[in-house]
Amino acid sequence: MTINWQKEVEDRKEALLEDLKDLLRINSEREDDKMTADAPFGPGPKAALKHMLAYGERDGFAVKNVDNYAGHIDYGEGDETLGVFGHMDVVPAGDGWDTDPYEPVIKDGKIYARGSSDDKGPTMAAYYGLKIIKDLGLPLSKKIRFVIGSDEESGWADMDYYFQHEEAPDFGFSPDAEFPIINGEKGNVTLYAEFGGSSEGEDELVSFHSGLRVNMVPGTAEAAILVKDTVTIAEMKEHFEAFVEKHPIEGTFVSDENAVAITVIGKGAHGASPQSGINAATFLATFLNDYSFGSAAKEFIHTAAFIHEDFYGEKLDVAHEDEKMGRLTMNAGLFKFEKDVQDGNMISLNFRYPKGTTADQLEEGVRAVIGTAGVKIIQDDRNQEPHYVPVDDPLVATLLSVYEDHTGEKGAEKVIGGGTYGRLLKRGVAYGAMFPGYTDTMHQANEFMELDDLFRAAAIYADAMYRLAK
Template sequence: MTIDWQKEVEARKEDLLEDLKNLLRVNSERDDSKVTEDAPFGPGPRDALKHMLAYGERDGFVVKNVDNYAGHIDMGEGDETLGIFGHMDVVPAGDGWDTDPYEPVIKDGKIFARGSSDDKGPSMAAYYAMKIIKDLDLKLSKKVRFVVGSDEESGWGDMAYYFEHEEEPDFGFSPDAEFPIINGEKGNVSLGLHFQGNNAGDYVLKSFTSGLRENMVPGTAEAKLEVPNTDVAIAMEEAFFKFTEANPVSGMIEADGTFVSIELVGKGAHGASPQSGINAGTFLATFLDTYAFGGAAKQFIHVAAAYVHEDFYGEKLGVAYEDEKMGKLTMNAGLFAFKADEESTQAENFINMNFRFPKGVTVEGLEIGVEKTVGMEGATVTRGARVMEPHYVPMDDPLVATLLQVYEDHTGEKGYEQIIGGGTYGRLLKRGVAYGAMFPGYTDTMHQANEFMSLDDLFRATAIYADAIYRLAK
């Protein structure tokens, strides 16, 4: 039986787009201030999860909501289960958008909105792939389960809860990365550098904040400080403008007597590729490091400037490592916080560093290496709660081989393996990978302002997913 998958997608593309637009309108940023028993990650992720599951109910699938943590949409029966993993939560929209991030806009063949490429657009492509198979009444020998998550961008608490209550699929993929395939992912852990909240000397750092999430390169940073006198404040203004002219940043500085406020703008990016962004936090620290702050404030600024600034591969921190297959360790400094308060705890004054590490690196080794480097500068090192070890599925695994063959058949391009620093739900399964929905040469706008997905790529990915699911489950 020959099926023209692209033709089937073409017949449904208007419905697909309408469903995607409505899903994108749901602001599904995690909000811990609004957590309830009914909304474990805040109302946004819950509402987006329920919205997606409602599509499955509308279209006649078997649907289950697991206490608003996650859910699934099922079709087919069999002794084995093919799992497809998508997520409805998104990173904060942040600044710099040309349009409302939660009112999708189609322009120049692209759909712009937060979540369009990460991960609502790809998830909708995978869902419509299942819908095509169901509409055509194609016979399957395996169950196909689309698992819908709501906390992928934060702590993966959704999947921890889900797998406490539901069986794990036997194999599967996540439509949350790139074609031809992602069959390897680096390990992932965050280390915190903590400081006291005191100052010493003539310059006083009142506060310093930068970053929205540990897996985003901070696009903005703010600092409030007090300087010795008005002449120093005026001179600092002049020095700041010279700094912005000499570096790839912009910003504003305002002096009110001896009180100075600074806002610096860099460029946000996905934390798995920190070298593609411009970290506003470390650039602002680099500017402030030329002034005579003292105490813990000086330690905070100096560590950020001397050891963290543009240390994408952990060289300044003394933990650089490269594996022949998985590549280099990377580091993203995603969160900065300092508040001048003698009573504040080290938990309130910190730099959060997210590491993506290849095989050959241990978390204990990272801690020891960082502590050795910055411990003498007054920083205390702590480990984040979530640790993910490196993940790899061999090329000769039937799952990988089948998915690559489908890609080659639809594109005419040779498939090849890829290993990334990003972490996807593909790693949840021993035989799990990430598969699309972005094609080679795409413009990466994930975790950035003006996020978009090409409509041609959206529809082409849907056809590939339909064919792949059918081959894996028929």
């Protein structure tokens, strides 16, 4: 039986696009202050999860919502289960958008919205792949379970809860990365440098804030300062304007008597590739490092300036490289300092590390370099170790074969720093939906997905699921 998967997608592309638009209109950012027992990650992730599961009900699938943490859409029967993992939560939209991030806009063959490429667009492409298999009544020897999460961008508490109540599929993939395939993912752990709130000195740091998530390069940073000499304020402003002129940033400097407010604008990016962004916080700290802050404020600014552009952990003396998995990367994502507040002042250091080192070794190394009596180094309790599925595994071989058949291009294995639900399974990988040469806008302003890529991915997903489960 020969199936023209591209034609099947073409027949459904308008419906796919309308379903995706409705999903993108839901602001599904996690909101901790609005969490309830019924909405464990806030109202947005719950609404998006229920909306996605409602598509499954509409189309006649067996559907289960697991207490608004996660859910699944089932098709077929068999002793083995193929799992496909997508997620409905998104990182905060942040600033710098040309359009409303939650009102999808189609322009120049692209759909713009938060979640369009990470991960609502790819999830919808994969869902329509499953829908095509069901619509055609294709016989399967395995069950396909499409699992929908709602906390992938934060702590994966959705999957922790889900697997406490549901069995894990035997093998599978997540449409949340790149083609041809991602069969290896670096380890992922976050360390926090914690500071006190004292701020004595010739200049006084009142506050410093930057960042939205540990896995995002902060695109903006703000600091409030008290300067005791108004002449110094004029000099500081001149110094700042020269600093901005010299570096790839923008900024504002506002003063009122002895109070100064400084804002720096850089460029956000995915925390797995910190070198592709412009970290506004470390640039601001580098500027402020020339001034005379005291005690905890001095330690905070000095530390933030010290790690400026330390993308590979070289200054922190934890650099490491593996032949297959590549180099360790480090993203400084969250910065908070409030004068006279003793708890909560911190800088987050998110590491994506290859085989050959461990989270504990990273913690030990960082503590040796920047840990002092006034700076505590704390390891987050969630550590994901490096993950790899061999290229000769039948799952990997089949997915590469499907990619090659649809594109005419040779497929090859790849390891990334980003973490996907593919690593939830021992035999789990990430598979699309971004094609080689794509423009990466994940976790950035003006996120988009190419419509041609969206539809081409849907055809690949349909064929891949059928070959794996027939």
